[in-house]
Amino acid sequence: MxxxxxxxxxxxxxxxxxxxxxxxxxxxxxxxxxxxxxxxxxxxxxxxxxxxxxxxxxxxxxxxxxxxxxxxxxxxxxxxxxxxxxxxxxxxxxxxxxxxxxxxxxxxxxxxxxxxxxxxxxxxxxxxxxxxxxxxxxxxxxxxxxxxxxxxxxxxxxxxxxxxxxxxxxxxxxxxxxxxxxxxxxxxxxxxxxxxxxxxxxxxxxxVARQATTGENIQQGVVMFKDSRRDREATEKRKVLRGLIDAEGDKCTNAIVFCNRKVDVDIVAKSLKKYGYDAAPIHGDLDQSQRTKTLDGFREGTLRFLVASDVAARGLDVPSVSHVFNFDVPSHAEDYVHRIGRTGRAGRDGKAIMICVPRDEKNLSDIERLVQREIPRIENPVAAKSTKADDPKPETAEKGDEKPKRSRSRSRKSDDVAKEQPADVQEAPAVSQESKSEDTKRGNRGRSSSRGRSSGGDRGGNKVVGLGDHTPEFIGLSFKERSAAG
Incomplete structure (x- = not known):
């Protein structure tokens, strides 16, 4: 040697x-x-x-x-x-x-x-x-x-x-x-x-190695993930990531989580921290002092999860990285080789797991063609749980019930108001119009104001809506009669 x-x-x-x-x-x-x-x-x-x-x-x-x-x-x-x-x-x-x-x-x-x-x-x-x-x-x-x-x-x-x-x-x-x-x-x-x-x-x-080969000491796997609804993809995908981390248990001593976009790096890091995982982001838009501090913490073991863009995929030497999680399938097949090369260094064993959504299946095929092997499919650790907990039907039904509930509420309110009022008031508008029409036809000018007050302002004993028992006398007159009187 x-x-x-x-x-x-x-x-x-x-x-x-x-x-x-x-x-x-x-x-x-x-x-x-x-x-x-x-x-x-x-x-x-x-x-x-x-x-x-x-x-x-x-x-x-x-x-x-x-x-x-x-x-x-x-x-x-x-x-x-x-x-x-x-x-x-x-x-x-x-x-x-x-x-x-x-x-x-x-x-x-x-x-x-x-x-x-x-x-x-x-x-x-x-x-x-x-x-x-x-x-x-x-x-x-x-x-x-x-x-x-x-x-x-x-x-x-x-x-x-x-x-x-x-x-x-x-x-x-x-x-x-x-x-x-x-x-x-x-x-x-x-x-x-x-x-x-x-x-x-x-x-x-x-x-010294075939171009774009991956180390044999790195165990690889990919989860084929499909969201329950398009607007839930990012949330459910982050839940899958947490499930994969939990499934590894104590074997995952530390890990790098790779995302394709810088904005996703920040979101994933915040999400992991929210759920109690020790994580921090690193990408090109961060201040250099912050990037250095984050990397030093990861190297020293005080930081467990490093969420990174491809700025950290090339050449960084952290010998003891146990896992690499590809939150996104890399757009360039060569980047996959570099990403998973962060684990299994210096002869150690490593594990690399990737999450693939339907639109990334073409990129996955490119990766498998480059490395000349099929990446084993692994089961989504939270699939059954996610289906049960995140079933969209209850939410859809609840949203669908909103209008009927408001409608029923308004109906109940109208019913309550109707119960508080006398039954005759409920149909007052139609009866009032009919009474006014009959008064016009008959030309009955002999109705006195006292009769109007006692009967509510019309022959039928119905009140004029909105005026109670004190209906002015001129309301009972027709237009023609009032013109003649003038």
């Missing part, structure tokens, strides 16, 4: 590796480190969790052990797609270079430009950055890339997926043509071949 001592690394680097507790390199490290030390371009392809970061950090530190950086002119450059991955690379650099006098700078968003400028002005051996922030410093005249000797693109396919192609091409154009270039990624889509053919010179291709 190959050991790190067989790889011609700097003795001080080997000492740091031993202190970190490592003896033997992983397959990607054993394949990539020798050609990198020889100064060759390297194209490394391996699934997540196999140690790609050390594959370029260790030879880079060895190559930079001699020499000194000049102000604003870094000697090496590492490009990462996300802030978290860049911070992780910086941690690896600190771990393996502690016996060497090498300096580094971390250029990521959410951190003061002034602090970063101070580091760059002193001169750094290793510059670790996200493309956007790197170009910001360059455009401000704070950075010169003409002395870069080693350039690394980590998670290359993700860089391209996130739309960094123009930035990457521009950064390559700012670095010397004689630089050494290292590309590392978990997947290698056909369009990336064009990029590597453009920017890499006769690269040594190191592929």
């Amino acid at each position: 190959t050991k790190f001592s067989d790889l011609s690394l700097n003795p001080k680097v080997l000492k740091a590796i031993a202190e970190a507790g490592y003896e033997s390199p992983t397959p990607i490290q054993a394949g990539a480190i020798p050609p990198a030390l020889d100064g060759k371009d390297v194209l490394g392809i391996a699934q997540t969790g196999t140690g790609k970061t050390a594959s370029f950090v260790l030879p880079m530190i060895t190559l930079l052990a001699r020499g000194r950086a000049r102000a604003r002119m870094p000697r090496s450059l590492v490009l990462c797609p996300t802030r978290e991955l860049a911070a992780q690379v910086a941690e690896n650099f600190d771990t393996y270079s502690k016996h060497l006098k090498l300096t580094k700078a971390l250029l990521i968003g959410g951190v003061s430009f002034k602090e970063q400028d101070t580091l760059i002005d002193k001169g750094v051996d290793v510059l670790i950055a996200t493309p956007g922030r790197l170009l910001d410093h360059f455009e401000r005249g704070k950075l010169i890339l003409s002395d870069v000797k080693v350039m690394v693109v980590d998670e290359a396919d993700r860089m391209l997926d996130m739309g960094f192609i123009p930035d990457i091409e521009r950064i390559f154009g700012l670095t010397p043509f004689t630089r050494q270039t290292l590309f590392f990624s978990a997947t290698m889509a056909p369009e990336i071949e064009r990029i590597t053919n453009t920017f890499l010179s006769a690269p040594e291709r190191v592929e």
Whole structure:
């Protein structure tokens, strides 16, 4: 078996590796480190969790052990797609270079430009950055890339997926043509071949696993979920997630819950907290200090559930993640490989469970085609319970009963009013009209006001509605009679 001592690394680097507790390199490290030390371009392809970061950090530190950086002119450059991955690379650099006098700078968003400028002005051996922030410093005249000797693109396919192609091409154009270039990624889509053919010179291709494979030590499953009603899908889906977590019991020591959208990340995290689960969100819109605090809590074990967007799917190294829950089926099949690669790391067993709604079945088929295996279907743990507790019929019936209830209420109110009033008042309008018509026809002007008062204002003994027993005399007159009297 190959050991790190067989790889011609700097003795001080080997000492740091031993202190970190490592003896033997992983397959990607054993394949990539020798050609990198020889100064060759390297194209490394391996699934997540196999140690790609050390594959370029260790030879880079060895190559930079001699020499000194000049102000604003870094000697090496590492490009990462996300802030978290860049911070992780910086941690690896600190771990393996502690016996060497090498300096580094971390250029990521959410951190003061002034602090970063101070580091760059002193001169750094290793510059670790996200493309956007790197170009910001360059455009401000704070950075010169003409002395870069080693350039690394980590998670290359993700860089391209996130739309960094123009930035990457521009950064390559700012670095010397004689630089050494290292590309590392978990997947290698056909369009990336064009990029590597453009920017890499006769690269040594190191592929230790079939493209887009998932670890055999990760148990996978998918719940085929259909909501009882469209407007209840999100609520019922979150209930399924809680049921899956509860079904795992104590085996689920911690987990990452992946959502496709940032807004869903916040909603799912709040929902889990509401029901007593220790959860916190992480996505690109959060402040960097908050993202760092959340990740640190998850790594240290003080936070059990990390609800994340794909910003956390690539390259984050938390060795002891027991479960990954895909609340949404990822839109890109490759992202599934990266997501579930957060569990089952360093030879541990892991479990990945996904929730699939009918509209995501096509994406599920794409994933199964990519990984060349069918993901086992598992039973919805709350299906029967949900059907019983969330039956829409009672609510529909209740809503349907609202109008009749209001109608009956009004009817009862009318009946009560009718009971309080004399029976004759209930039909007063029709009788009054009839009485007025008869008075007009007969021209009976002899009715006295006293008769009107005693009889309620008409011959039939019916009262005129609204006037009680005190009906004025003129009301009993017809229009013609009143005109003649005038």
